[in-house]
Amino acid sequence: MQGKNLLELAGAISSGAVRVVDLTFTLSPDFPVIVLPPEFGQAAPVRIQEISRYDGRGPAWYWNNVTFGEHTGTHFDAPIHWFTGKDLPNNSVDTMPAKDMIAPACVIDCSAGAAQDPDFVLTVPLVEAWEAKHGRIPERHWVLLRTDWSKKGWRDYANLRDDGAHTPGPNPAVMKWLVEERGIIGFGTETIGTDAGQAGHFEPPYPAHHFLHGAGRYGLQCLCNLDQLPATGAVIVASPLKIQNGSGSPLRVIALVSAN
Amino acid sequence: MLQRCEACGAFAYPAREACPACLSAGLTFVDAPRRGALLAETTARVPSDVYFRERAPWRIGLVRMDCGPTMVAHLHADCIEGAPVLMSFQLDKSGQAVAFARPERETPNMADDRQWREMTADPKFRRVLVTNGRSLIGQEAVAALKAAGAKTVFVGVSEPWRPFAGEQLLRGQAGIEVVTLDAADEKSATDLAADIGGKVDILVNTTEYVRPGGLLDRRGTGIARDEIDQAYLGFINLAQAFGPSMRTRGADGINSSAAWVNILSVHALANWPAFGAYSASQAACLSLSHCLRAELRPGGVKVMNLFTGPVDTEWFQTVPPPKVAPRAVAQAIVSGLRGGLEEIYVGDVAEEIRQRLAANPKALERELDR
Numbered sequence: 167m168q169g170k171n172l173l174e175l176a177g178a179i180s181s182g183a184v185r186v187v188d189l190t191f192t193l194s195p196d197f198p199v200i201v202l203p204p205e206f207g208q209a210a211p212v213r214i215q216e217i218s219r220y221d222g223r224g225p226a227w228y229w230n231n232v233t234f235g236e237h238t239g240t241h242f243d244a245p246i247h248w249f250t251g252k253d254l255p256n257n258s259v260d261t262m263p264a265k266d267m268i269a270p271a272c273v274i275d276c277s278a279g280a281a282q283d284p285d286f287v288l289t290v291p292l293v294e295a296w297e298a299k300h301g302r303i304p305e306r307h308w309v310l311l312r313t314d315w316s317k318k319g320w321r322d323y324a325n326l327r328d329d330g331a332h333t334p335g336p337n338p339a340v341m342k343w344l345v346e347e348r349g350i351i352g353f354g355t356e357t358i359g360t361d362a363g364q365a366g367h368f369e370p371p372y373p374a375h376h377f378l379h380g381a382g383r384y385g386l387q388c389l390c391n392l393d394q395l396p397a398t399g400a401v402i403v404a405s406p407l408k409i410q411n412g413s414g415s416p417l418r419v420i421a422l423v424s425a426n
Numbered sequence: 427m428l429q430r431c432e433a434c435g436a437f438a439y440p441a442r443e444a445c446p447a448c449l450s451a452g453l454t455f456v457d458a459p460r461r462g463a464l465l466a467e468t469t470a471r472v473p474s475d476v477y478f479r480e481r482a483p484w485r486i487g488l489v490r491m492d493c494g495p496t497m498v499a500h501l502h503a504d505c506i507e508g509a510p511v512l513m514s515f516q517l518d519k520s521g522q523a524v525a526f527a528r529p530e531r532e533t534p535n536m537a538d539d540r541q542w543r544e545m546t547a548d549p550k551f552r553r554v555l556v557t558n559g560r561s562l563i564g565q566e567a568v569a570a571l572k573a574a575g576a577k578t579v580f581v582g583v584s585e586p587w588r589p590f591a592g593e594q595l596l597r598g599q600a601g602i603e604v605v606t607l608d609a610a611d612e613k614s615a616t617d618l619a620a621d622i623g624g625k626v627d628i629l630v631n632t633t634e635y636v637r638p639g640g641l642l643d644r645r646g647t648g649i650a651r652d653e654i655d656q657a658y659l660g661f662i663n664l665a666q667a668f669g670p671s672m673r674t675r676g677a678d679g680i681n682s683s684a685a686w687v688n689i690l691s692v693h694a695l696a697n698w699p700a701f702g703a704y705s706a707s708q709a710a711c712l713s714l715s716h717c718l719r720a721e722l723r724p725g726g727v728k729v730m731n732l733f734t735g736p737v738d739t740e741w742f743q744t745v746p747p748p749k750v751a752p753r754a755v756a757q758a759i760v761s762g763l764r765g766g767l768e769e770i771y772v773g774d775v776a777e778e779i780r781q782r783l784a785a786n787p788k789a790l791e792r793e794l795d796r
Contacts, residue, residue: 321589
């Protein structure tokens with residue numbers, strides 16, 4: 167690519183010809199985190215503690231100490247997160263190729279289905295129907311599942327019941343198919359986790375984690391503003407923190423969208 | 427408790443070196459019979475002491491105890507000269523033990539007496555914050571405090587997006603206000619104090635984070651960090667958020683701030699290796715509670731520590747009985763506040779550890795190591 171084209175891109179961003187859509191929730195203690203059965207280790211919640219705020223602890227400056235688990239807020243899953251990806255090369259956030267952090271996206275709108283059924287699952291026929299309209303999903307593209315789940319209040323968003331979370335996600339067949347037949351770079355959702363709330367009962371359990379990470383692909387979750395993206399053509403910038411041997415990290419996810 | 431002569435059995439008051447009846451040096455403190463008769467009473471109308479001047483008129487009297495000594499006592503309004511009274515030592519606003527005389531028989535609204543309420547932290551008419559409504563103890567505490575006449579019970583719930591068993595007992599109930607509180611989060615505690623800090627008269631810290639294991643059976647510091655985060659840092663967050671306004675409101679009329687309650691494992695006093703790291707987190711909280719007591723004292727706000735053995739909850743599933751019912755803990759909170767106590771031991775395990783520790787700490791350490 168010519169250097170001139172990159173400058174054109176920068177100019178288009180600055181002029182608004184290319185829109186930058188923020189797909190990130192604010193990282194805060196209030197945002198729901200994944201809840202595992204209590205006998206398992208839990209993700210540390212987000213904590214923000216003031217070091218000083220223009221006061222006796224530091225007269226001219228404000229800053230915080232921040233602590234959180236790798237999988238809190240809008241966050242990225244690296245292949246090492248799952249047992250299926252544990253032996254792959256460059257499988258952690260610090261060793262993954264930097265070029266994988268920028269890739270185009272296909273957005274599949276399932277908001278109508280998810281509104282009807284919190285346990286809505288994405289299936290191969292649904293993706294095939296999408297392809298009939300928008301074309302075949304190209305290799306090394308993100309597939310983002312739009313459910314409008316991010317617009318809910320926190321309680322409905324987590325949607326926890328006695329038997330666990332009830333939130334939409336992909337079924338095992340579609341995950342295997344997207345990874346093996348379409349060669350996607352990753353899969354992203356608006357919910358807490360790339361998998362459905364009840365995916366622990368699927369075969370294999372947690373198919374998005376199982377198939378994506380087993381093939382060295384990535385996950386993005388707790389995304390928002392997917393309704394502002396076109397079905398095709400958006401470019402996702404998702405660069406996780408470079409945590410040593412990290413399995414994932416909260417991050418700022420943005421999408422570049424052509425304005426016309 | 428009064429001194430009694432081991433030789434002749436006579437009771438002595440005030441405390442002496444030798445028995446006034448037989449000069450024996452063997453005087454030990456024992457529980458004395460509480461009955462007496464009011465000999466004389468007087469009302470101080472313009473006391474010189476600044477505390478009593480604000481609260482004048484104030485009744486005091488001379489009580490002749492059935493067991494012998496005559497004592498000066500603060501008087502319940504229903505005490506009549508010549509009539510029998512029941513004596514007790516109460517902790518006054520400065521934390522000092524003082525003699526208090528009440529009528530021998532129950533009188534109408536006896537607990538509402540103005541001078542009696544100065545000595546206690548009765549939840550009646552007061553507004554209480556129960557910090558964790560997710561736990562069984564928290565839910566039982568809300569019910570018990572409500573039944574005891576608390577005007578409002580605020581109940582903290584962390585992560586309000588996360589449903590929990592018993593939620594329907596708290597939400598939408600008259601006199602119960604569910605508030606968002608994650609005590610382990612500094613900002614959450616501060617935000618809630620900004621809303622209701624000026625109207626919390628009694629704070630009941632029901633933080634509960636129990637995990638088994640000591641040092642060698644655990645991997646890493648993850649759980650220990652959670653224990654410290656929830657119990658110890660949570661305590662600090664609550665104290666810094668609510669303590670200062672409670673201290674300034676110790677004399678704020680009928681529903682002045684009155685007390686801070688901690689629920690601690692009795693193993694704060696002696697480590698129980700099966701729950702060893704948890705015991706240590708509780709010991710840290712116990713130490714902190716003594717600091718808080720000293721810091722709240724200038725405002726006349728009491729700190730009550732309630733010690734309990736294993737409670738009949740999920741995290742003590744593997745522990746054989748006897749276990750303490752959450753309801754028993756809740757009832758002890760209320761009775762402790764009504765009595766204005768600083769310490770209360772609930773259940774057989776807690777009581778036994780208290781006694782064993784006093785008798786032989788090294789033997790207790792060996793016994794807990796089984």
